[in-house]
Amino acid sequence: SQTIHQWPATLVQPVGSPLSLECTVEGTSNPNLYWYRQAAGRGLQLLFYSVGIGQISSEVPQNLSASRPQDRQFILSSKKLLLSDSGFYLCAWGEGFREMNTEAFFGQGTRLTVV
Amino acid sequence: AQKITQTQPGMFVQEKEAVTLDCTYDTSDPSYGLFWYKQPSSGEMIFLIYQGSYDQQNATEGRYSLNFQKARKSANLVISASQLGDSAMYFCAMRETARGSYIPTFGRGTSLIVHP
Secondary structure (H helix, E strand, O other), rough: OOOOEOOOOEEEEOOOOOOOEEEEEEOOOEEEEEEEEEEOOOEEEEEEEEEEEEEEEOOOOOOEEEEEEEEOEEEEEOOOOOOOHHHEEEEEOOOOHHHHOOOOEEOOEEEEHHH | OEEEEOHHHHEEEOOOEEEOOEEEEOOOOEEEEEEEEOOOOOOOEEEEEEEEEEOOOOOOOOEEEEEEEEOOOEEEEEEEEEEHHHHHEEEEEEEEEEEEEEEEOOOOEEEEEEEE
């Protein structure tokens, strides 16, 4: 069965520090991968998605970046965090166009607080 | 423009009663999928139910059913016999074709509180 791992679960970082959040998927190949951010009491905002190794699409301009160095690994990074980067970050995977009627599967999320 | 609209920021329901959570969507794709997720206070996103745009019947999963009205572009979630554990945020989402892949787009969510 497929599983998704996301870490760390909680992170407190000072303004201006770098960020690296990692997400890995097991039990599937060539998944679509997604990074979402959820501000307190808000919906999910799509940040990045990837349909293959090295292929990253950005939905929102910001100081964050994403990379997919391996088929089932998705990394969210920042060189210098801002206070506005605080939030709940969720990684998800889903099947590609061949399986539209499958849901996106989510990791447990990372609560990031920038202080 | 928002593709998924959930107009109810908060809803209250008495235990054992039914509740409907509203969702409207906007797409020009003829083929799309609609989903509902539950997010308890722990933060995890739990998949509840799926409705395909070509499905003739409304989807049901246990106490969850989806009232799909394609012409109105609405996909309301109905929870029957509410339980205290149903208290959570609920998100409506849509997958539509974009650049050859399916990108899930989420609404802002509805907070549901079930009273004993």
